[in-house]
Amino acid sequence: MPREFALPGTRARYAPDRALDLGHYRIEVELFPDQRRLAGTTTITATVITPGLRRVELDAVELEIAAVSVDGVALPATGFAHDGQRLRIELGPARARGDALTLAVTYGARPRRGLYFTAPDAGYPDKPAMAWTQGQDQDSRHWFPCLDSPHQKATSEVIATVPAGWDVLSNGERQSDRRDGDRRTVGWRLAIPHSCYLVTLVAGDLATVEDRWRDLPVTYHAVRGREADAQRTLARTPAMLELFSRLFGVAYPYPRYAQVFVADFIFGGMENTSATTLTDSVLLDARAALDHDIDALVAHELAHQWFGDLVTCRDWGEGWLNEGFATYAEYLWREHHEGRDAADLELDEWAHSYFGEDGGRYRRTVATKLYDEPIDIFDHHLYDKGGRILHMLRAELGDDGFWATLAHYLGKHRHGLVETRDLARAVEDATGRVVDGFFSQWIVDGAGHPELKVTLTWDGDTGRLEARVEQTHKVEGKTPLFRLSTRLRCRVGAADVDVPLTIEDRLHVVHVPLATEPTQAIFDPGTVILAAVETSKSIGLWTGQLHGATLAIDRIHAARALGKQAGTAATQALGRALGGDRFWAVRGAAAEALGAIRGDDARTALIRALVDEAHPRARRAIARALGSFRRDPIAGAALAAVVERGDASYFVEAEACLALGKTRVAEAPALLRRAAERPSYTDVIRQHAFRGLAEARDDGAVDVLTAGTAWGRPSQGRRAAIGALAILARGRRDRDAVRIRERVEELLDDPDFRVQSAAIEGLATLGDAAAIVALDRLIAQAGDGRLRRRGREVVRDLAERTAHGEELGRLRDELTELKGQYATLRDRLGKLEGLTAPRPPAPRARSARTRAAPRPAATPRRRR
Numbered sequence: 001m002p003r004e005f006a007l008p009g010t011r012a013r014y015a016p017d018r019a020l021d022l023g024h025y026r027i028e029v030e031l032f033p034d035q036r037r038l039a040g041t042t043t044i045t046a047t048v049i050t051p052g053l054r055r056v057e058l059d060a061v062e063l064e065i066a067a068v069s070v071d072g073v074a075l076p077a078t079g080f081a082h083d084g085q086r087l088r089i090e091l092g093p094a095r096a097r098g099d100a101l102t103l104a105v106t107y108g109a110r111p112r113r114g115l116y117f118t119a120p121d122a123g124y125p126d127k128p129a130m131a132w133t134q135g136q137d138q139d140s141r142h143w144f145p146c147l148d149s150p151h152q153k154a155t156s157e158v159i160a161t162v163p164a165g166w167d168v169l170s171n172g173e174r175q176s177d178r179r180d181g182d183r184r185t186v187g188w189r190l191a192i193p194h195s196c197y198l199v200t201l202v203a204g205d206l207a208t209v210e211d212r213w214r215d216l217p218v219t220y221h222a223v224r225g226r227e228a229d230a231q232r233t234l235a236r237t238p239a240m241l242e243l244f245s246r247l248f249g250v251a252y253p254y255p256r257y258a259q260v261f262v263a264d265f266i267f268g269g270m271e272n273t274s275a276t277t278l279t280d281s282v283l284l285d286a287r288a289a290l291d292h293d294i295d296a297l298v299a300h301e302l303a304h305q306w307f308g309d310l311v312t313c314r315d316w317g318e319g320w321l322n323e324g325f326a327t328y329a330e331y332l333w334r335e336h337h338e339g340r341d342a343a344d345l346e347l348d349e350w351a352h353s354y355f356g357e358d359g360g361r362y363r364r365t366v367a368t369k370l371y372d373e374p375i376d377i378f379d380h381h382l383y384d385k386g387g388r389i390l391h392m393l394r395a396e397l398g399d400d401g402f403w404a405t406l407a408h409y410l411g412k413h414r415h416g417l418v419e420t421r422d423l424a425r426a427v428e429d430a431t432g433r434v435v436d437g438f439f440s441q442w443i444v445d446g447a448g449h450p451e452l453k454v455t456l457t458w459d460g461d462t463g464r465l466e467a468r469v470e471q472t473h474k475v476e477g478k479t480p481l482f483r484l485s486t487r488l489r490c491r492v493g494a495a496d497v498d499v500p501l502t503i504e505d506r507l508h509v510v511h512v513p514l515a516t517e518p519t520q521a522i523f524d525p526g527t528v529i530l531a532a533v534e535t536s537k538s539i540g541l542w543t544g545q546l547h548g549a550t551l552a553i554d555r556i557h558a559a560r561a562l563g564k565q566a567g568t569a570a571t572q573a574l575g576r577a578l579g580g581d582r583f584w585a586v587r588g589a590a591a592e593a594l595g596a597i598r599g600d601d602a603r604t605a606l607i608r609a610l611v612d613e614a615h616p617r618a619r620r621a622i623a624r625a626l627g628s629f630r631r632d633p634i635a636g637a638a639l640a641a642v643v644e645r646g647d648a649s650y651f652v653e654a655e656a657c658l659a660l661g662k663t664r665v666a667e668a669p670a671l672l673r674r675a676a677e678r679p680s681y682t683d684v685i686r687q688h689a690f691r692g693l694a695e696a697r698d699d700g701a702v703d704v705l706t707a708g709t710a711w712g713r714p715s716q717g718r719r720a721a722i723g724a725l726a727i728l729a730r731g732r733r734d735r736d737a738v739r740i741r742e743r744v745e746e747l748l749d750d751p752d753f754r755v756q757s758a759a760i761e762g763l764a765t766l767g768d769a770a771a772i773v774a775l776d777r778l779i780a781q782a783g784d785g786r787l788r789r790r791g792r793e794v795v796r797d798l799a800e801r802t803a804h805g806e807e808l809g810r811l812r813d814e815l816t817e818l819k820g821q822y823a824t825l826r827d828r829l830g831k832l833e834g835l836t837a838p839r840p841p842a843p844r845a846r847s848a849r850t851r852a853a854p855r856p857a858a859t860p861r862r863r864r
């Protein structure tokens with residue numbers, strides 16, 4: 001039984017009372033970067049909802065309250081009280097419903113959250129000096145007093161005074177810009193109500209790239225000198241604005257759209273209304289752009305302007321209405337820009353991430369009130385599963401029904417708040433379909449996903465294809481027997497014949513009469529359903545699918561199935577796909593499958609492809625596949641050549657590093673140490689070189705890796721070094737391992753949030769319960785809820801963990817080695833037999849689709 005999501009003591013959380021109907025926030029602040037301090041006055045106008053209201057409580061964490069006034073009258077000290085978390089303001093005589101109210105609070109702060117200052121230091125002398133805010137989930141209260149929950153919406157103004165050399169960005173439109181000596185004051189206003197977690201202030205010496213969509217200003221902002229990278233990274237924004245305005249049936253609703261890159265951002269991006277913040281670590285240089293883009297992140301944050309900003313989840317328990325749509329928009333952009341085949345790869349990745357969390361961390365309903373902090377539910381259930389559910393809903397309603405639903409939903413709830421039932425009602429209003437059952441099983445009441453065993457068999461006597469679909473998962477807790485609608489696709493001659501299937505029982509059997517024996521039989525073409533599927537069918541049907549399926553994702557799944565097949569037929573079919581499929585990802589999947597099969601023929605095909613393959617993304621997969629040839633000098637040499645001479649693509653070079661480490665050939669450690677010195681986009685080469693050193697079990701690398709964790713090194717490399725050290729010391733208790741654990745424990749206090757997060761994962765990997773003391777200390781003092789939640793999980797897991805982790809590790813290594821030897825022997829035997837005996841009849845083949853082994857639990861992907 002998968003683990004429960006709710007930790008001991010978790011209570012249901014509901015939106016707080018709404019005594020006031022907010023009107024407007026006027027936030028005037030002055031920033032003092034050198035002291036990491038701010039001061040200012042926030043003025044809130046509102047209308048009373050609760051009859052007889054006598055006091056108001058504002059969220060105001062660690063603000064130093066200097067003065068409070070109500071309707072312009074300053075209150076005496078007895079008229080307000082602040083407990084460090086909330087500011088209580090006495091209103092005097094009871095207010096009537098509908099009364100107007102103006103509250104003004106003057107305060108100062110040295111915020112630990114909400115507003116962040118960055119500056120160069122001894123470790124990072126080139127780090128830009130700037131300030132930026134991050135409100136979500138509930139951190140706006142750390143830099144201005146507010147009613148900090150999504151169901152409180154208001155228009156806003158931000159007027160910020162900063163050093164003269166800085167510019168200021170915020171929501172809406174620039175209203176004013178005044179210089180006064182060494183200070184500059186810039187004012188912004190958004191005349192459309194939004195939740196205060198979406199209020200933003202970014203200040204620094206920023207350069208601006210101007211772009212346009214229709215007659216709307218679209219701007220990109222980054223530190224001086226990165227303008228070209230910003231343009232390169234965000235150039236497709238106008239096309240995305242055009243697409244989403246068309247698909248969603250509502251034009252982009254704000255007066256401009258800005259995107260600004262900031263240093264040390266604690267997320268990948270944040271969809272602040274009309275002004276998205278992005279981490280500067282993803283800015284693309286020309287070489288990175290060869291085979292990488294951040295379109296998914298850009299599309300995600302942009303789509304939030306509709307789903308989240310214009311129409312907002314009423315409380316965080318309904319957060320999937322923000323994140324599910326923003327995630328699905330990544331698919332919609334990819335589908336439009338590169339085609340369905342490229343988009344379907346996202347589906348696979350989402351399933352992989354969600355399955356990893358569900359199998360390795362916890363299971364929960366997608367909409368839930370049971371959480372300690374809102375940030376706890378910003379996980380793969382919310383994003384990845386949310387995105388997959390919307391993809392299923394689109395298939396269920398058809399494209400016209402789906403777009404009509406979105407247009408109706410956005411139009412009806414524009415500037416408003418939504419719950420899951422509002423989307424279900426929008427489907428009904430727009431299409432007449434009642435999908436309450438669908439929402440119940442996938443979002444509100446049901447948790448988990450179906451596990452399906454599919455058997456497809458052709459019966460030449462009756463001329464029928466039999467399809468048996470069995471739901472094999474345990475129906476327990478919140479996991480139901482699912483009702484699924486999908487199709488069975490048969491290729492008869494040159495045509496695809498699709499047969500609709502509705503599965504709602506434990507076992508579902510259909511017989512499909514066909515004119516001739518099909519060359520393909522595919523359950524759920526395009527992998528629309530979010531399910532762990534194990535399919536059993538003839539090797540002929542698998543190779544037919546690999547070479548001829550209409551959708552690339554189906555060809556990819558055939559490659560994976562054949563990768564679990566021993567023997568020449570599978571190797572030859574995969575070799576053909578590796579050399580000839582029209583889509584790079586199918587060639588890549590064929591490569592990975594050959595890596596799983598191993599043997600001389602597979603290796604030969606891979607080494608040839610490593611040289612011939614033009615598409616860098618396919619080349620990455622080929623390099624990765626060669627990593628499975630443990631202690632194979634030929635595979636090792638091919639990888640070493642790539643590591644030594646480099647590759648046009650950062651990512652191919654990086655994959656070759658990790659794969660080289662995995663081969664454990666003698667020359668690997670020295671080469672990897674050299675590669676670890678090469679600067680690269682997001683430090684990807686150093687990251688993989690470090691992981692390669694761990695995979696090579698190179699104990700001599702402890703010093704290099706420990707040095708790699710030092711303050712002043714690139715953040716991504718530091719994190720990879722922690723992970724590598726943990727792998728090297730996993731399950732060990734010797735002096736070296738203790739030294740490593742202590743170093744990782746030190747990093748729990750690192751100023752870099754992501755390094756802290758990596759340190760927690762490192763201690764989870766190390767598996768030494770002695771780390772519990774340090775973890776408990778972190779849980780008690782960490783500012784970021786993600787660290788607290790993950791820390792609690794790891795402490796629980798360490799406390800439960802058994803003593804024989806080390807033995808397990810050794811056995812695992814031995815098994816990997818034996819498998820390699822077996823593959824070589826099997827190959828040679830096959831050749832010998834081929835020379836002497838007649839060929840046996842074709843075997844039946846099994847395959848698992850998307851049943852990924854649970855990934856080690858990790859914090860969700862970079863997007864926000």
Ligand SMILES: [Zn+2]
Binds near residue numbers: 300304863864
């Ligand atoms: Zn998001």
